[in-house]
Amino acid sequence: MKFSIVSKGDKRSNKIMATVKQYLTDFNLIYDEKLPELVISVGGDGTLLEAFHRYVHRLKSTAFIGIHTGHLGFYADWVPEEIEKLVIEIAKTPYQVVEYPLLEMIIRFKTERKEIRFLALNEATIKTAEGSVVFDVQIRGEHFETFRGDGLCISTPSGSTAYNKALGGAIIHPSIEAIQLTEMASINNRVFRTIGSPLILPKHHTCLLKPMVDRSFLIARDHYTDTYTDVKSIQCRVAKEKVRFVRYRPFPFWNRVRDSFVAEGEEVHKA
Template identity: 45%
Template sequence: MKVGIYNNETTESQRVTKLLRAEIERAGLVYDDQNPDVVITIGGDGTLLSAFHHYIDQLDRLRFVGIHTGHLGFYTDWRNFEIDDLVDSLVQDSGQSVSYPLLDMRAGYSDGTVDRYVALNEATIRNITRTMVCDVYINNQLFENFRGDGLCISTPTGSTAYNKSVGGAIMDPNSVGFQLAEMASLNNRVFRTLGSPIIFGADTKLMLRLRDVNDHVMTCDREQLHLKNEKGKRYLMEISFQVSQKRISFARYRHTNFWNRVKDSFIGGGK
């Protein structure tokens, strides 16, 4: 087995990386950052997001394992004091894995060009200088006209991240679909939106057609694009979303109950 390591720059993550690499080599495993079978991330959920995009062209043949060196994360199953147990699991690996759906995102511009992205957590679109106005299409049919700060489109595993903070629902990570949540929508006797999160199935296509071409910010996970319209330059016209054909796989050596993790993270241990 070939094992790669992807870590953040904190002192603790650097310490764990050094220890883990020594244990991997002592166990007779091959350390390979370029073409690994398993990528171990050391840090938190943000580090795993960065590793996901770093290895995005190899998703069909690798699995991830997360070690958290700070606060508990939703993608990181192992603690920094469990290195020996993790290496033992790598040695005994039989290919066990669990996979989750991702989000395809296509941004279409005025010059006919299209940029493509894949999100593990979410994508967002907002206007930073004025109310964002866009037409929302579901399976090519106009559903509503949105006015507000912006929209968040999330995967099931990303539903506990930014999506939750803007009032979106938490989705079971075993479901296949995605979610649309509003950011501060305008709802009055003139302008109306549904006003609640929408969960779409596996075959749904969502399209947002922008009414204004100035000062939009689009994100895909941690990547941010400021789409400022300039004379003679291309500008963003529409963005479409659907479940990706790609999936992310984790080497799941032990079961971590998702709903227990949700409870521990957001509710705590009180009665």
């Protein structure tokens, strides 16, 4: 099997990367950065996002697994103390794969520029540095609302625990093929009105955002941000592609949610 490793870049993560690479090559696995079947992320969730975007063109052929060297991550199953066990699992055990849905965003322009399509594992956000974001929000081809506010966050189920949660969005299990549209500081008064609640759209529903005021937009996909001008529309929906994660043992989503947001508080309460 061919494998690759993406490291956070700090001293500890690089040391673990070197160790894992040596162990796996000793088991006659092939290190191949161009065409890996397995990508091992060493760091945190940000490192796995980097790995995902590095190999986003190979999602059908590449699966991911994470070793977290910082705080407990949502995408990292293993800790540094388990490296030897993980290496043996990779070398000797057929792995299971779980698939998570992704967000597809297509940006179209007023000019004849070619449209831009990208995928996000966590979320995409749309903001502007030129006042308020004003969008005609269409769902399934029909007008839903006119949004005015700081911006919008469109998240995947696996990304629902990230920025989306901080905005008051719902946590969605990643087995549900959906995207979530969450507002950032919407303007609601006697003149302007939005739904004010996160919207969860199934995979067969498409959301189209049409700018109603000429702005340049800061559009981020996961942790990559670019500025776009002359935007005609932004289309959001569940992507046909999925991300594949390797599992050698159970890693229940709700356990991760509890351990990340609830468990420590419960321990303090008991004390």
